Amino acid sequence: MMKDDTMTRCRFRTIFAALLLALSLALSSGGVAAEPKAVLLSAEDRADIARAEEYLNAITTLKARFLQTSPNGVSVEGDAYLSRPGRLRLQYDPPSPLLVVADGTFLIVHDRELGSPSYIPLGSTPAGILVQPNLRLTGGAVTVTRVVRLPGVVRISAVETEDSASGEITLVFSDRPFELRQWQVRDAQHQVTTVSLFESRSGLPLDAKLFKFVDPNMTKSPLNLN
Template sequence: MSQKPIVSVAAKSLSGKSAKPSFKSLFLKSVAIILLALSLAGKATAEVTPLALKGADKSDILRVQKYLNGLVTLKSRFLQASSTGNFAEGTFYLSRPGKMRIEYDPPVQFLIVADGTWLIYHDKELDQITHLPLGMTPADILVQDNLSLLSGELIVTKIERGPGIIGITLVRKDDDGGQITLIFSDKPLQLKKWIVVDPQGIKTSVSLLSTQRDISFDPKIFNVKLKSGTWTPGDK
């Protein structure tokens, strides 16, 4: 799996070092980017067939929409797994609208932050920043204000139900073949997992564990600290 199209076409990166990253660093970096930013390198859009919504489908979509719009803050441990065989753990922070932090446990040396405008990837080993417009990534679905799942910008392609479980698969209308599936426990409705599939078919899942809602965060956790100081949008 190569992360070159994502970095060179879809994002800009900053680095004060010329050292080459290790294979492990490149591999884990590509998994992290896939998690929250489907490849934007392709110009052609795929044909997407919207799900023919029945009454129960629309009702569940609106319940999920209301739940997501009702989230203010959330903190959770997570387990990330990729179809390439990679696993990682860490802590997930959400502060709506706009803010998110995915902090991986050691020995993984990277951090993902949404600051309201950018989705920022920090390679701590290289002290390097890569960033993408937040609105062009699946992360935007979790952090945007007044989310609408029936607006036409997002297309529902599948709804799955199991005992106490609801899963909704979404694509953007101008997407190039990737998708995100949000999985919720039911009664009460609670986000439990998301699965991102990139245009090459690589699947990355994130399972949330021990979730806490409506807690206070230090706003500084949504800043990115470089060895040279705090990264700001002006550094782009």
């Protein structure tokens, strides 16, 4: 594997595992495939999981600011755009060189410092779970490992069903109103990345050009939003 490609994949692993349902961790390394241990969920747990699924599936479009804090303590902000099914854009604020776009077919990861973008089939990425038409946290690609209730907060942790060793994501919801506020992702090396959402707005009309990627190395098309 070329050095630049390796660097791109490492950055992608950190970024996307941190943001928006990194449950398949398709680009992770260092974990041995393992099925998650059976977890006994109470009726209250299942009710909260159902609330989370209903909330997430009700979102058709979303725009939000995000604050991502990496395991080394470095923080970066940006704009997240979601149009379900199939489309996502993560626009990192300068000086970050990163842009992530899901166009319905591919997840495109572009690091302007490295040059050439990486095109990854959407179905083999965490975005494939997030932007699918009927998102499920149980009974499929995802297995819930625990549900924790704290005053005013519901925390739901989950792993990839077919490879639980690759990492775990915890979705943090406010209870009243029930809204997603934060993600915490523990990767295969037990490093935790946290992403907090703010200024979230859903149901907005979003420009389709947000979810189109034109390689700046190939053209200067006005559709390029880099």
